[in-house]
Amino acid sequence: MIVGVVGAGVMGSDVAQNLASCSHDVILMDHSVKALDSARKKIERARKLGSFHRKGQSGGTAALDAIERIRFVSDYAALAEVDYLIENVTERWEIKKPVYEVIDSICKDSCIFAVNTSVIPITKAASVTKRADRVIGIHFMNPVPLKPTVEVIRGYHTSEETIQRTDEMLRSMGKSYVLVQDSPGFVSNRVLMLTINEAIFLLMEQVSTAADIDRLFRECFGHTMGPLETADLIGLDTIYYSIDNLYQEFGDSKYRPCPLLKKMVDAGLHGMKSGEGFYNYND
Missing domain, CATH: 1.10.1040.10 (N-(1-d-carboxylethyl)-l-norvaline Dehydrogenase; domain 2)
Incomplete structure (x- = not known):
């Protein structure tokens, strides 16, 4: 499975690192070349320090191979091939909303969108797309590779299939989760x-x-x-x-x-x- 990660900041780079260390091919996308360069250096530094994935995590590949699984791109068009997409841009709706308008037009119909957000309602993000049943929230905790549990948020239209596919992806990352209903800020x-x-x-x-x-x-x-x-x-x-x-x-x-x-x-x-x-x- 190819996983797209939008946003190469602190959370996005950590998510990409965690995914790659668990055998996923990753496309890390950010308009900022500077952010992509910083993410690459951060991930490479983690590899050298031996902290590429959580201690005891099963299914991880060697870190040297994992870094090669990540493609760093600055064009949304590269996301056309992804099967699952995790969005990590800043917590401002005026910035997130245009992202969903663009990726919804580029990504294939079967692609699931996971909103990695601290507070923005999942139903609100889904309303911008034509795939509301395939939009779900995943609130990753910082630092992502070291936190074994995440908060998963079911939007108003989120389907059972979307929850099941998210369950499979999170388990492949060595993570468990707590499923909650949609509300600003969720539980945590x-x-x-x-x-x-x-x-x-x-x-x-x-x-x-x-x-x-x-x-x-x-x-x-x-x-x-x-x-x-x-x-x-x-x-x-x-x-x-x-x-x-x-x-x-x-x-x-x-x-x-x-x-x-x-x-x-x-x-x-x-x-x-x-x-x-x-x-x-x-x-």
Whole structure:
């Protein structure tokens, strides 16, 4: 099976890496040649470090062969041959919507579209296409190759066949999943984005420091990472777009983005990927 991956950012490159390490031929598409070059270097670096696929994952090929399974392209036309497509562009509807209009006209009728999104409703994405029954949500967790479980979202029109084919593909990647119904933010991010946003309010109000907020979550609740560390990993721009989408979708003030979050995004402090967020990664 040939899998198309649209978007060569943090998530898209990880998804492509995970797929290739599990014997899938992958077409990684992004209009930005710079993004494709960065993705290639990131995947090659992972190969050299021996972290190409999750420890203990079955079915993975040798990393040296896996890197050769990925084609890096900047033209949508290359997606005409894919059997399954995973879209990973930024969490802004005005950017996602045109993508679905284009791929729906290019991809073959049998191709399934998986929306890799944190908050955007799957039914909304499906409404742009002529294949609503073949559109499903897959919320991959970061970093993709190391996370064994994903959140799968059934849109209003998603068919049982689409769920079955998605089940087969995820199992081939060594992943299990939890199937949920369509709602902005689904389960994980309805909770996570509120937690992160409230932690940023606490920091802005000088109730505590970033390090101590995260320490409380790690040491008191057993979390691997605190909310502000998690925000830096995901990307503060993604966090802002996600919480703002929830605010727009629900019209509920509890989702109002923290002003400090917006200020940091405007300043280019996006977390790990920019070198600085709530913590400094330039050392």
